[in-house]
Amino acid sequence: MLAISLGVPVVQLLLLGLAVSTDVEHVPTVISDMDNSVTSRSLVSKLENTRYLDIQYRTTDLQEVSSLLQEGETILSVTIPSAFERDIVRGQQPRISLSADAQNTNVALTGAGYVRRIILSWVQQQTKSGTSYISAPSVLTNTIDIQSRISFNPQLKSTWYMVPGIMVLLVTIITIILTAMAIVREREIGTLEQLMVSPITRIEFILGKTLPFLILGMMELSIALLVIRTVYHVPIEGSLPLFLGISILFIFCTLGIGIFVSTIATTQQQALFTAWFILMFCILMSGLFLPLENMPKILYNLTYINPLRYFISIVRDLFLKGAGLHELWKNILALAVIGFVVMSAAITRFHKKME
Amino acid sequence: MNNGNVIEAQNLTRKFGNFTAVDSVTFSVGKGEVFGFLGANGAGKSTTIRMLTGILTPTGGKGSVAGFDIIREQEKIRRNIGYMSQKFSLYEDLTVEENLAFYGGIYGMSSKEMSSARKRLYERLNMGDIRRRLAGSIPLGWKQRTSLACAIQHNPRILFLDEPTGGVDPLSRRAFWDIIYDLSESGITVFVTTHYMDEAEYCGRISIMHAGKIITIGNPTVLKKEYRKKTIEDVFIYLVSNADVQTNQSNN
Ligand SMILES: Nc1ncnc2c1ncn2[C@@H]1O[C@H](COP(=O)(O)OP(=O)(O)OP(=O)(O)O)[C@@H](O)[C@H]1O
Ligand SMILES: [Mg+2]
Numbered sequence: 001m002l003a004i005s006l007g008v009p010v011v012q013l014l015l016l017g018l019a020v021s022t023d024v025e026h027v028p029t030v031i032s033d034m035d036n037s038v039t040s041r042s043l044v045s046k047l048e049n050t051r052y053l054d055i056q057y058r059t060t061d062l063q064e065v066s067s068l069l070q071e072g073e074t075i076l077s078v079t080i081p082s083a084f085e086r087d088i089v090r091g092q093q094p095r096i097s098l099s100a101d102a103q104n105t106n107v108a109l110t111g112a113g114y115v116r117r118i119i120l121s122w123v124q125q126q127t128k129s130g131t132s133y134i135s136a137p138s139v140l141t142n143t144i145d146i147q148s149r150i151s152f153n154p155q156l157k158s159t160w161y162m163v164p165g166i167m168v169l170l171v172t173i174i175t176i177i178l179t180a181m182a183i184v185r186e187r188e189i190g191t192l193e194q195l196m197v198s199p200i201t202r203i204e205f206i207l208g209k210t211l212p213f214l215i216l217g218m219m220e221l222s223i224a225l226l227v228i229r230t231v232y233h234v235p236i237e238g239s240l241p242l243f244l245g246i247s248i249l250f251i252f253c254t255l256g257i258g259i260f261v262s263t264i265a266t267t268q269q270q271a272l273f274t275a276w277f278i279l280m281f282c283i284l285m286s287g288l289f290l291p292l293e294n295m296p297k298i299l300y301n302l303t304y305i306n307p308l309r310y311f312i313s314i315v316r317d318l319f320l321k322g323a324g325l326h327e328l329w330k331n332i333l334a335l336a337v338i339g340f341v342v343m344s345a346a347i348t349r350f351h352k353k354m355e
Numbered sequence: 356m357n358n359g360n361v362i363e364a365q366n367l368t369r370k371f372g373n374f375t376a377v378d379s380v381t382f383s384v385g386k387g388e389v390f391g392f393l394g395a396n397g398a399g400k401s402t403t404i405r406m407l408t409g410i411l412t413p414t415g416g417k418g419s420v421a422g423f424d425i426i427r428e429q430e431k432i433r434r435n436i437g438y439m440s441q442k443f444s445l446y447e448d449l450t451v452e453e454n455l456a457f458y459g460g461i462y463g464m465s466s467k468e469m470s471s472a473r474k475r476l477y478e479r480l481n482m483g484d485i486r487r488r489l490a491g492s493i494p495l496g497w498k499q500r501t502s503l504a505c506a507i508q509h510n511p512r513i514l515f516l517d518e519p520t521g522g523v524d525p526l527s528r529r530a531f532w533d534i535i536y537d538l539s540e541s542g543i544t545v546f547v548t549t550h551y552m553d554e555a556e557y558c559g560r561i562s563i564m565h566a567g568k569i570i571t572i573g574n575p576t577v578l579k580k581e582y583r584k585k586t587i588e589d590v591f592i593y594l595v596s597n598a599d600v601q602t603n604q605s606n607n
Contacts, residue, residue: 190442194505196410197438198461199430352429354410 010227026293027111029076030057030068035084046122047078052114054293069101071327072317076100076111098148103161103320107291112148119146163232164315165288167224171247172254172282172308175217177275179258183209184271187262196352206347210255217251218244237322246314246328249335253307256342263349282308307342310334361386361421361513361544362407368415369402376402378567379416384546384560389539391558391575392548393591398564400548401441404517407546408438421513434462437511441518443502447491451482451501454490455508462509472508480504480534496527503531507538514538516547520554532557552588563591565598 031047033040048055056074059065068074077099081087087094098115100108186192195205221244228234236243257278265271284290285299286308292300303309310331317323325332362384369377377399384390394400405411407420409429418425421435445454452473459469477483480500485493490501499519507514516535520528532554539545539559547558555561555575562572571578571594575587584590 189447190440190444191446193410193440193442194438194444194458195461197408197433197436198458199433199463200461352410353412354405 024107024110025051026054028056028074029053030065030074031055032060032079034060034082035080037085039085040080043122093145095145095147103316159232160234163228164319165312168312171217171220175213175251175254176258179213179255180261180271180275183262184265184268214251236319238318243318250311253339256346259346282306286312288312307338359386364418366416367413367418370414375567380569386544387542389545389559391555391561393555393561394564399567401517404515435512437506437514439502439506439516439519443498445490450487452486458505459508476504496523513544518548555587565595570594570598
């Protein structure tokens with residue numbers, strides 16, 4: 001049993017890490033138009049009128065741009081240099097710089113690709129309509145130099161983005177399902193009834209049923225960490241003890257969910273079914289496979305109650321950006337609140353009673 | 356606690372939705388008695404036991420066990436009773452000895468107390484040979500003894516046994532009843548449910564339950580005389596078919 005619960009996730013980690021890809025739209029973008037000329041504004045409006053990008057900020061403060069990227073507020077930044085119009089007129093290649101937060105390689109690369117295509121199609125348009133100073137189509141590609149800089153995940157490894165998420169996922173699945181099943185199993189075989197008539201307290205029982213899975217979850221996590229370091233070479237830029245500490249907090253949430261499921265279900269099938277339902281929600285709304293930005297508002301608001309969402313974001317920031325307490329505290333607080341609420345609800349629902 | 360009764364139930368009732376599983380039952384059990392709780396499948400025996408042991412809240416009536424109220428003082432009751440549920444609840448992947456140690460630990464017994472209790476029980480229940488076997492791998496008769504051992508190792512004053520002999524061969528059943536007698540002689544009150552009518556003959560007093568109601572209560576010999584039947588089985592059949600006729604009449 002122990003071998004299976006520890007071994008299977010490793011295999012899954014290896015398989016899933018290689019098998020993920022997603023569609024991208026509405027990539028959060030910041031535009032800095034330093035030129036603010038007729039020409040540059042025409043390009044900006046072109047960039048604005050596409051569903052591929054979502055221009056969330058416009059600023060000429062480059063400091064702000066880099067902090068927006070750093071904090072994950074936007075994934076792309078497009079900077080049009082100050083002498084843009086003049087340089088085009090003079091036939092000197094102006095340089096548009098494109099920065100991408102490539103933690104989520106898929107979104108960043110696709111987004112950067114969109115920007116390139118949009119700029120090229122704008123150049124093409126300008127040439128055709130004759131409104132511009134760009135004359136010969138042959139120089140099309142040479143008109144503007146697009147310089148891209150991909151930060152935080154310089155080697156562009158999509159696996160670096162996915163694999164830590166999958167590690168988190170596996171721990172979530174294991175701890176929720178095993179906790180729920182363990183309690184419901186006792187209900188099914190009748191030992192729970194036997195325990196209910198004994199002087200054991202609710203808290204003692206719940207501790208006894210969850211502590212082993214906390215330990216198992218942490219073992220799982222350690223093995224997975226080893227795999228993602230040695231097989232995928234995912235960097236862990238941030239503090240490892242901080243990560244382990246937050247992991248305990250997160251597993252506290254999942255154990256609470258597990259107990260809660262066990263108070264709803266009377267058979268192991270029901271427990272498994274309910275646990276999967278909750279897991280499906282947590283996984284789909286976590287931002288791991290589907291970017292949260294693309295979600296309808298109602299669904300997006302639902303993600304606020306999803307502990308997995310916060311933990312995946314924490315893990316990515318901590319691993320790839322080296323984020324510390326200072327950057328992560330909001331997400332950590334969210335986890336703590338969810339853990340407290342879920343655990344209280346679970347304990348309140350769990351009675352030493354049969355009804 | 357009134358007049359030495361360790362178990363009392365007054366109009367105890369439990370409904371599940373519209374269905375009344377236990378319908379206003381009243382009875383009492385004195386200290387050291389072996390009280391047989393008879394009834395067919397679904398009569399409401401387990402439901403009554405669960406209310407007395409505090410794991411099911413009555414929807415009506417009241418009761419006390421060991422002098423404590425079954426609704427308000429469940430935790431105090433728990434320290435004074437042993438309970439063997441209908442399912443012989445053992446951890447099948449633990450050995451017999453580990454099961455005993457686990458349940459002993461839950462009752463807060465020290466390892467010294469537990470090992471002396473175990474020694475006594477192995478001897479009394481004649482189960483020395485199976486102590487290292489996995490509980491899942493031993494025959495039903497032995498599982499039954501192991502469950503009993505788990506239920507009595509902390510020296511409860513009152514023992515609730517819910518169909519302890521279900522599915523067990525006649526020889527094991529007889530041996531089991533010998534143990535129940537032993538326990539009763541040492542002052543333990545035994546409340547035992549069964550639907551084996553022959554076992555009723557072993558009890559000091561019995562009640563017969565039908566469709567949630569207690570239809571008669573008394574000493575087996577006295578009951579046989581009263582209804583002029585040779586066996587409790589005959590008394591049971593006579594009373595239950597009578598009760599059915601009455602319900603049918605009142606329905607019409
Ligand atoms: N939790 C419950 N919800 C709904 N109905 C229940 C519940 N528990 C018991 N019942 C019903 O109450 C009735 C009495 O059940 P109970 O288990 O007390 O019978 P019993 O006399 O112990 O029978 P058996 O000999 O089969 O163990 C049955 O009809 C049963 O289906
Ligand atoms: Mg029963």
